[in-house]
Amino acid sequence: MNTRRSDIRNIAIIAHVDHGKTTLVDCLIKASGQFRESQVQQDCILDSNDLERERGITILAKNIALNYMGVKINIIDTPGHADFGGEVERVLQMADGCLVLVDAFEGPRPQTRFVLQKALEVGLQPIVVVNKIDRSDARPDDVLSETFDLFVELGADDATLDFPYIFASGRAGFATHDPAVFGDTIKPLLDMIIEKVPGPATNSAGPFQMMVTSLAYSEFVGRIATGRIVGGSIKPGQKVVLMKADGSKVNDQVVTVELFDKLGRAAVEEATAGDIVALTGLEKPEIGDTVADPLNPIALPRISVDEPTLSMLFTINSSPLAGQNGGGKYLTSRHIRARLMRELESNVALRIEEFGEKDAFKVSGRGVLHLAILIETMRREGYELSVGKPTVIRKPIDGKMCEPFEILVIDVPTDYVGPVMEIVGNRRGELVEMTANDHGSTHLEFSIPSRGLIGIRTRMLNATKGEAVIHHRFEQYKPVEGSVPHRQNGVLVSQERGRAVGFSLFKLQERAEMFVGPGDDVYEGMIVGENSRDNDMVVNPIKEKQLTNMRASGSDENIQLKPPRKMSLEAALEYIEDDEYVEVTPQVIRLRKIRLTEQERKREVRSSANA
Numbered sequence: 001m002n003t004r005r006s007d008i009r010n011i012a013i014i015a016h017v018d019h020g021k022t023t024l025v026d027c028l029i030k031a032s033g034q035f036r037e038s039q040v041q042q043d044c045i046l047d048s049n050d051l052e053r054e055r056g057i058t059i060l061a062k063n064i065a066l067n068y069m070g071v072k073i074n075i076i077d078t079p080g081h082a083d084f085g086g087e088v089e090r091v092l093q094m095a096d097g098c099l100v101l102v103d104a105f106e107g108p109r110p111q112t113r114f115v116l117q118k119a120l121e122v123g124l125q126p127i128v129v130v131n132k133i134d135r136s137d138a139r140p141d142d143v144l145s146e147t148f149d150l151f152v153e154l155g156a157d158d159a160t161l162d163f164p165y166i167f168a169s170g171r172a173g174f175a176t177h178d179p180a181v182f183g184d185t186i187k188p189l190l191d192m193i194i195e196k197v198p199g200p201a202t203n204s205a206g207p208f209q210m211m212v213t214s215l216a217y218s219e220f221v222g223r224i225a226t227g228r229i230v231g232g233s234i235k236p237g238q239k240v241v242l243m244k245a246d247g248s249k250v251n252d253q254v255v256t257v258e259l260f261d262k263l264g265r266a267a268v269e270e271a272t273a274g275d276i277v278a279l280t281g282l283e284k285p286e287i288g289d290t291v292a293d294p295l296n297p298i299a300l301p302r303i304s305v306d307e308p309t310l311s312m313l314f315t316i317n318s319s320p321l322a323g324q325n326g327g328g329k330y331l332t333s334r335h336i337r338a339r340l341m342r343e344l345e346s347n348v349a350l351r352i353e354e355f356g357e358k359d360a361f362k363v364s365g366r367g368v369l370h371l372a373i374l375i376e377t378m379r380r381e382g383y384e385l386s387v388g389k390p391t392v393i394r395k396p397i398d399g400k401m402c403e404p405f406e407i408l409v410i411d412v413p414t415d416y417v418g419p420v421m422e423i424v425g426n427r428r429g430e431l432v433e434m435t436a437n438d439h440g441s442t443h444l445e446f447s448i449p450s451r452g453l454i455g456i457r458t459r460m461l462n463a464t465k466g467e468a469v470i471h472h473r474f475e476q477y478k479p480v481e482g483s484v485p486h487r488q489n490g491v492l493v494s495q496e497r498g499r500a501v502g503f504s505l506f507k508l509q510e511r512a513e514m515f516v517g518p519g520d521d522v523y524e525g526m527i528v529g530e531n532s533r534d535n536d537m538v539v540n541p542i543k544e545k546q547l548t549n550m551r552a553s554g555s556d557e558n559i560q561l562k563p564p565r566k567m568s569l570e571a572a573l574e575y576i577e578d579d580e581y582v583e584v585t586p587q588v589i590r591l592r593k594i595r596l597t598e599q600e601r602k603r604e605v606r607s608s609a610n611a
Helices: 021-032 050-055 082-094 110-122 140-153 187-196 333-346 368-380 414-426 456-463 502-508 569-575 598-610
Strands: 008-015 062-068 071-077 097-103 125-131 165-169 174-176 209-211 214-218 222-231 239-243 249-253 256-261 264-267 276-280 290-292 310-315 351-354 360-365 385-387 395-397 400-413 430-436 441-449 469-479 491-494 512-514 526-531 537-539 580-584 589-593
Touching: 008 021, 008 082, 008 110, 008 187, 021 062, 021 071, 021 097, 062 256, 071 082, 071 187, 082 110, 082 222, 097 110, 097 140, 097 187, 110 125, 110 140, 110 469, 125 140, 125 187, 140 165, 165 187, 174 187, 214 333, 310 333, 310 368, 333 351, 333 360, 360 368, 368 385, 368 569, 368 580, 400 414, 414 430, 414 441, 414 456, 441 469, 456 469, 456 569, 502 512, 526 537, 569 580, 569 589
Parallel strands: 008 071, 008 097, 097 125, 125 165, 491 537
Antiparallel strands: 062 071, 165 174, 209 222, 209 290, 214 222, 222 276, 239 249, 239 290, 256 264, 256 276, 310 360, 310 385, 351 360, 385 580, 395 400, 400 441, 400 469, 430 441, 491 526, 512 526, 526 589, 580 589
């Protein structure tokens, strides 16, 4: 028989990127009064890994637990980028309610729609939090009305449309029922969570059931499986059975049982239905597996996750500089395969398959950022690899070849609407909606093929002097459109191996933008700059000035070099074409041709022309 526990609340915090989820969690942590001052001094306490701190974004969903008024509140902080939607989809299974955070100026954005739709599908009780009401341009009442319209669009029932709401400022640390009256405490929000979010439905008398919704790895205890107990209870040393995707059952034993406590976990003697728990000692748990009672094993419905839309080729770094100059520790295909398989255990939106040769892998994900974060993590761990151009995943639907389309949302000053329309139009984008607001900016929504988005961000920011705000989310698969323009400029390709010389770079920069500076290592086939024309050009960047004992006025001119263009990993992935790789090492990111010698490239062009 199902009952509801009154001593626990399980909630997820969902929102669009930069609407203040992690800052609000900081505020709740500080308001609970359970933490030492030293634990809560920094901002974005839950963004714990280096990449999250550097980029100011949440990548991995996190769990913490607070005690308030004798009730334990388990809070799950989720990412806001559409590329990390897989993180959101799986952790919503653990919650009974959600805080839907909306910026008091921006209102509901593309990712708000995505995560809210997922939350309503799972049946969570929403609480709308209009955040950042202390902004000078805040419009809280309008934003609340827009949020209500979004609920209607997503088909919410009457009970859900009567959602509780509150106004807040995570940074200033208050929540209030009246946006005109700023408070001094976040406690009204905590009170609302306890009052409005139901406790977890439990079946404490039934057999033990728990779905694995999150996996962590520890060198000391191996895999740590996290999930919410649906029925029964669990103790350390208890025998269980793991129910796999293929229907098989694996006998196993739990070593320790841990509940979330403040910012960490604490071992307990027993956990019961409704608790979010971390189990250690299981042999090979996978996300979606049900941990069940061996005497009465009942599988829970597996998590369904949206399919990936983009793939890249990962292969070994075959350049002449592989492993040199403080290069990576892990270079072989065996190392790369093992690392990718380990990522597959916890990254549910990822797909990996062997490709062609044994040392290449086709890695599919939700977007360029999703895969770039994986590559960046690997290079920081000491891996070296080469990565090919991102390509969209096509599939036949009703006899027609279809490709993924996305909704592209751009907010831009009205003066730049023309250049934005031209860039998106060239990439097969169709205008769906256009509205101007009172602040001199225009809101544009387009339907565009996913491949049209590759490389669009850099061009858009250049055309709008950095003022465009760009977001996109997956829409649906539609029949394949015509071709999308490629990179307009050709590249400069080195014909020699050595170190770049200022004299040569000075001569080359008159007709190109350089990617390397004096003293940088180059090799044959490496891309050293961008040509001002649309063709590739083979150059010699290591050529030194011929010295003679003759002197003439003007022959010893001053060399003035422009600084080379340094690309981030995402920019490099979006820049390359089909015949190029990004070479990724712990120290540097280089661009190169797949075929390093000019003869090989000409031979390939001839063979493709004959074909």
